[in-house]
Amino acid sequence: xxxxxxxxxxxxxxxxxxxxxxxxxxxxxxxxxxxxxxxxxxxxxxxxxxxxxxxxxxxxxxxxxxxxxxxxxxxxxxxxxxxxxxxxxxxxxxxxxxxxxxxxxxxxxxxxxxxxxxxxxxxxxxxxxxxxxxxxxxxxxxxxxxxxxxxxxxxxxxxxxxxxxxxxxxxxxxxxxxxxxxxxxxxxxxxxxxxxxxxxxxxxxxxxxxxxxxxxxxxxxxxxxxxxxxxxxxxxxxxxxxxxxxxxxxxxxxxxxxxxx
Amino acid sequence: xxxxxxxxxxxxxxxxxxxxxxxxxxxxxxxxxxxxxxxxxxxxxxxxxxxxxxxxxxxxxxxxxxxxxxxxxxxxxxxxxxxxxxxxxxxxxxxxxxxxxxxxxxxxxxxxxxxxxxxxxxxxxxxxxxxxxxxxxxxxxxxxxxxxxxxxxxxxxxxxxxxxxxxxxxxxxxxxxxxxxxxxxxxxxxxxxxxxxxxxxxxxxxxxxxxxxxxxxxxxxxxxxxxxxxxxxxxxxxxxxxxxxxxxxxxxxxxxxxxxxxxxxxxxxxxxxxxxxxxxxxxxxxxxx
Numbered sequence: 001x002x003x004x005x006x007x008x009x010x011x012x013x014x015x016x017x018x019x020x021x022x023x024x025x026x027x028x029x030x031x032x033x034x035x036x037x038x039x040x041x042x043x044x045x046x047x048x049x050x051x052x053x054x055x056x057x058x059x060x061x062x063x064x065x066x067x068x069x070x071x072x073x074x075x076x077x078x079x080x081x082x083x084x085x086x087x088x089x090x091x092x093x094x095x096x097x098x099x100x101x102x103x104x105x106x107x108x109x110x111x112x113x114x115x116x117x118x119x120x121x122x123x124x125x126x127x128x129x130x131x132x133x134x135x136x137x138x139x140x141x142x143x144x145x146x147x148x149x150x151x152x153x154x155x156x157x158x159x160x161x162x163x164x165x166x167x168x169x170x171x172x173x174x175x176x177x178x179x180x181x182x183x184x185x186x187x188x189x190x191x192x193x194x195x196x197x198x199x200x201x202x203x204x205x206x207x208x209x210x211x212x213x214x215x216x217x218x219x220x221x222x223x224x225x226x227x228x229x230x231x232x233x234x235x236x237x238x239x240x241x242x243x244x245x246x247x248x249x250x251x252x253x254x255x256x257x258x259x260x261x
Numbered sequence: 262x263x264x265x266x267x268x269x270x271x272x273x274x275x276x277x278x279x280x281x282x283x284x285x286x287x288x289x290x291x292x293x294x295x296x297x298x299x300x301x302x303x304x305x306x307x308x309x310x311x312x313x314x315x316x317x318x319x320x321x322x323x324x325x326x327x328x329x330x331x332x333x334x335x336x337x338x339x340x341x342x343x344x345x346x347x348x349x350x351x352x353x354x355x356x357x358x359x360x361x362x363x364x365x366x367x368x369x370x371x372x373x374x375x376x377x378x379x380x381x382x383x384x385x386x387x388x389x390x391x392x393x394x395x396x397x398x399x400x401x402x403x404x405x406x407x408x409x410x411x412x413x414x415x416x417x418x419x420x421x422x423x424x425x426x427x428x429x430x431x432x433x434x435x436x437x438x439x440x441x442x443x444x445x446x447x448x449x450x451x452x453x454x455x456x457x458x459x460x461x462x463x464x465x466x467x468x469x470x471x472x473x474x475x476x477x478x479x480x481x482x483x484x485x486x487x488x489x490x491x492x493x494x495x496x497x498x499x500x501x502x503x504x505x506x507x508x509x510x511x512x513x514x515x516x517x518x519x520x521x522x523x524x525x526x527x528x529x530x531x532x533x534x535x536x537x538x539x540x541x542x543x544x545x546x547x548x549x550x
Contacts, residue, residue: 065277
């Protein structure tokens with residue numbers, strides 16, 4: 001159940017994409033995401049698809065790992081596509097009993113399906129090729145100007161870092177507790193919705209207890225090692241833009257400008 | 262009801278860069294009423310094997326048969342029934358405690374089995390006795406007020422209340438102080454004597470395994486690399502060293518002396534005997550250092 005989730009998973013590999021500065025990757029991903037929203041359902045979207053395939057291949061991460069990200073959202077995408085297909089008015093292409101499929105409906109459903117898939121693949125591209133540590137460093141650096149407005153940039157980055165680090169552990173714990181309760185005859189798949197929610201108490205309560213305990217221990221351990229927030233704290237890995245980052249962002253920017261305008 | 266395992270294979274995160282073969286073509290037979298200790302370095306597949314025995318994981322290849330019935334052919338309801346027969350105590354089982362009161366915590370399993378309140382209460386009382394917690398004193402207490410060792414025993418009571426024929430324990434003594442460890446091992450020994458249940462215990466502590474188990478299985482890289490009696494195991498200390506299992510200081514002394522030809526026989530449950538023999542030899546000066 002929980003073990004199949006691969007949220008925020010990073011796959012180390014030797015590739016051009018892995019070697020890029022994480023700030024560059026975040027900027028590139030956001031640029032591509034904006035382009036996906038802006039692109040019309042035409043050659044623009046097709047070129048974007050090709051671009052994303054090239055990026056995926058350059059990352060040298062098994063393609064299966066990318067498509068794993070789509071699995072949890074597949075049902076939502078398909079249902080939304082069906083609704084669009086069913087409800088969009090226009091020129092009728094096919095007709096069965098009471099269901100009318102229009103050309104506009106087909107275009108809207110395909111467009112949404114493709115855009116949704118690309119967005120998920122892009123998010124996956126960023127997390128699969130960027131370690132959580134690098135990601136939070138990059139977020140901290142990118143949001144640095146907001147510090148002057150009193151925004152707690154370092155604290156936000158630290159929260160992100162800890163969350164990314166502990167999400168897999170949280171799911172592992174949840175899986176262990178679930179198995180332990182299964183061993184005591186718990187059955188989470190039978191009964192009414194109310195009964196099932198009530199049964200979840202045997203997983204949720206221990207998980208809360210463990211999480212709070214872990215958070216408390218972590219906070220104490222950080223304080224004991226002199227952590228007092230971002231003020232006066234230096235960084236071990238200072239991020240630096242290299243020529244490859246400028247080339248990557250430059251080439252991508254030119255392609256996107258060319259596609260969009 | 263023996264457990265027969267044939268050519269079992271289990272792989273974590275198959276098809277990903279993190280793929281790991283946890284169980285590799287493992288075959289084993291666990292006889293009725295045995296106390297078996299499983300040892301091995303971290304990542305050797307001990308805990309995975311226990312979860313496979315309880316059908317919490319589905320093997321990629323191979324079979325597990327309990328009393329001749331194949332786990333792979335069982336339906337969900339049959340598997341749920343099987344889990345009542347094969348009780349499993351996870352590592353740090355106290356973390357699974359969720360009820361406010363001790364009685365409710367132990368009764369969780371029996372009530373899931375559909376037992377009536379009278380039978381459930383009987384099971385709760387019996388199980389609490391068997392883990393050394395006086396039901397009169399503990400039954401109504403809050404689970405939050407128990408010590409670490411008591412919580413551990415409470416969690417084991419929760420499994421015993423299912424009245425299992427097999428008890429699988431994953432490092433039951435981890436994180437407990439010496440006194441609690443001894444108490445827990447004594448409880449397990451008594452349980453074996455009273456109920457005659459088959460116990461399979463995973464542990465990193467050689468002394469605990471030697472203290473409780475008649476048969477010891479050593480795992481390495483997902484396979485069984487030694488299946489021996491505790492007596493025989495002690496005489497193959499070199500093999501243990503190779504497998505990354507540390508000898509206790511006293512066993513190390515005996516082993517070193519035996520290498521010099523002292524010929525001290527080791528009995529797993531009678532380490533004092535070895536001490537006596539050493540003292541005698543020293544008194545008679547019939548030794549060579």
